Amino acid sequence: MTIDNLKSPDLAAPGLPPTAGAAPDTVSRPAPGTSDLLSLDDLHISVHHGAATAIRGVSLGIRRGEIVGLVGESGSGKTLTCRAALGVLPAGCTIDHGSMTFAGHDLTTLSRRGWEEVHGSHMGAVFQDPASYLNPTITVGHQLAEVLRVKLGLSRRAAHQRSVELLSAVGLHQPEHVFHQIPAELSGGMLQRVMIAIAISCDPELLVADEATTALDVTIQAEIIDLLRRLRDERGLAVLFVSHDLAVVAELCDRVVVFYAGEVVESGPAAEIIERPRHPYTRALLEVASVGDFRRRELRVIAGQPPPVGADITGCRFAGRCPVAADACRTGPIAPVTVGDQHEVRCVRAQEAWSTGELAAR
Amino acid sequence: MSGNPPRKVTGRSFLRLPSARVAIVVLLGIAVLTVFGSTLAPQNPLTINANALFQGPSAHHWLGTDYLGRDVLSRLMAGTRLSVLTALEAVGIGLILGVGPGIATVFLGRWFDFAANRLTDALMTLPYVFFAVAVTAALGNGLVQAMVPVGILLAPFFFRITRAATLEHSRAQYVEAAELMGASKLHVVRVHVLRKVLPTIAVTTASMTAAALLAVSFLTFLGIGVQPPAPTWGGVLSSDLDYLNQAPWAPFIPAALIAITIGALNALADAFRDRRGAGALAAQPDPIIATHSTLEPADDDRQSQVA
């Protein structure tokens, strides 16, 4: 695995302010794989012009070359968190508290020019419906080449050539032919590959994939997951993968961050969380998630519904649906507890063991 | 059927727009003049006063006098009725001739649609002025007669816009669902399509009224359909232009009146169209913040009933 083709952000680059206090000549290059590439710390985000706090105390980190999965029901805050990290929060949303850093640079105070620099060159993104992000009247190749010419200043010919290379790199057969096709002529899976090509075209260190496979057929979804993994292996690309489907996250991700009602309730290595989930909500998610052996399938349901966005709840926000909630869960804010190597749980009963039968629906 | 269309939202938010408020005030004023113009006029619009020709605005004559010494303000106020009513007459004709076929054509099959479209194309090529001249030559000179061809020539616009809106709504999946349950075309129009097309028709009516008013002004300006000395907006403008040397300020007054009224109508149409669109958008759940429109948790304690 070669990751020495990664660019390290240059402190002298316009628009990227250095972290306060760091002297320019003592910048420590983050060693691959040990410290965070993107780090969100105690983030609080309010929506609707301050009417409701949608994200409370969200902390997560992603290292170079790591694939981190954000999983949770819709409305749980995972998409909003991604958008904050990308600097594309919807109108009316503000970051009330907390910090976001990317390779040591503070993102919360980044200027518009700073974000323009970050987008594409350091962070790429793909979303759920690729067709709506592409101009339907222009060939996909030209849309890809346009990015290269604008961001990297390549000539027309160089951009064309690089585009074809990129289309091939994302697994499209006959990339030269695909270059000249308009979005309507391509299937959903192919379009998503094109979007991924656009997202990685300027060699970012991080790719944010927000429900990127949700709208795709299952066979195509498997291929895209394979592609993301391959991109990580070949380019050291870190991926922030958001999905409501725990099974997909389990397939792809090294680490999992579980969201519920605007909070992170559990985060840790994927293997560990799948084998031994500590938070009742995570356990419930596992119960309902798809299993490979269809014969063994029982249809479980998580009873109840999550609280409305920004609801004011004392104590654990899952307590209303939790089958093992106790009085201690409702008295005050629940702090995350470390239960393993980089495995944190926001639950007062995390250390206890309880039977699977207590959880999920009757 | 207990229907409950959420029109309240659009009504309220529409009035919040300042341009809409101004437009409504202006049009209310015009409406009052249409009904009571003659009685409200400060002086008799027909009284000739040879001693007071081409006077500028004064305390006695707020907008001055014309080439026969008649009070301009009174003439315009009295002339409002004829101008506005005949404009509405034309719009009415256009509405009746255009909207019905516009809705029906979507459901009556390809041949009807083809024929209707070609007829529309033909009508849209006719210039209304010549058509109006032809009709008044045949039927006699009167504004009422002259506006009939204007109405006929407005019908194609109503037809096309209504047809487009109806087409759009008739392709909705809920229409298909209704057809699968055995709905007839009539049922589909009555239950699903009509309610949604009405706002578009309302907007079109406002715009077409503006166009008809312009047509009236132009026709009366040309002298078609005018029975002198009855005042009309276009007639006042025309005679003002004849005497430009003596009273260069004069044409601006009726022109401004025409322009303001037309502007108000168009502003009303715009505001209604914008607000209706914004209202519909606002009714949708925000995809990022609140909840994803389709990926949502099911609701409440009833779940436990499913064994």
Add this chain to the structure above:
Amino acid sequence: MTAAAPGLPETSPPDTAPLLAVESLDVVLGRGWRATQVLSGVDLAIGPGEIVGLVGETGSGKTTLARTVAGLVSPAAGQVVFEGTTISALRRGARRAERRRGHLQLVFQDPLRSLDPEMTVDDIVAEGVTLQGQADRAEIRRRVVTALGQVGLDDSVLPRTPGQISGGQRQRVSIARALATEPRLLICDEPVSALDASNRNYILRLLEQLRTSLGLSIVIISHDLSSLAGIADRVVVLYRGRIVEDGPVDQVFAAPEHPYTALLMASAPSVRHDRELSPRQLTRTVAEAGELPEALLAGLGGPDACVFAPRCAFAAAACTVQPPLAAAGEHRRAACHRHSEWLTLARGRAARGQLTHHRLTTDGQLATEGQLR
């Protein structure tokens, strides 16, 4: 032809006339040079009280099949017979009358589009019954409340519009609308694709319960198997307009007869990592295609070849001709020349150790599947 469905009060005898019979259906969409054959020779039978899963990816023709059965599309050849009537031959008035009977209902994929956004839930659910024209207002209201109750919704949703209720509730309203006319057959087009796992399971359980309590037959159309695993009695797999496999769901999952079925199973994401095969073992890579002789490759891509041949890892010379949908066991059919061999070959490929995927362990090292266990 109808497998005994678990949970039914009584077993339907094998010679009962099927509720729905699709016979040799060919459907062509588009006109002139743009015409494409979307369905070819589809044969299907649904018995009373059966839940049948119809699986296929985008372009397989599954939605077209649903629409043809519903009468929105006319077949180029073949017919659709429902309760003894050839409904594919009905037109206009007769078709409308048949639809008004309400015995066959369609549940669409996206309730945001299939429910009129300006109508209340009350009116939406009542529409089918109202169209029947026989019930008075009180009876209509009774049927609406009953239908809503069957999907687990109470009267509080009656005055609301689709935009004012949650996504899961909308899908249930869509189902309630179909139930109000007391149908015998429900065709659900991707009923759970837009829902998260918990809601998906809830709706599936709901459908199963409807089958048990009302004796409904249900066809669930989906692009992946997890949407019907657990409640389907039979599964029918469509690929490029042809049925490639069908049979009782347990048997098909235990030992698929067609490589595409296995591909669907292998592609499904899982938290348990307990799949036997991976997609890589079932599909032909570009490199592997390069190893095949030119003539064979051309033949496999030709118009007469098996529809799956271009992707299939096991395509051989015989596969240059489309295999017929033939019996492959009791109550099972498969359209594959090599249906008894390829599974063994696939297991061989798996055993030869094609790595499935990598993952980083906590100290940042690459690990294989085996190391993580």
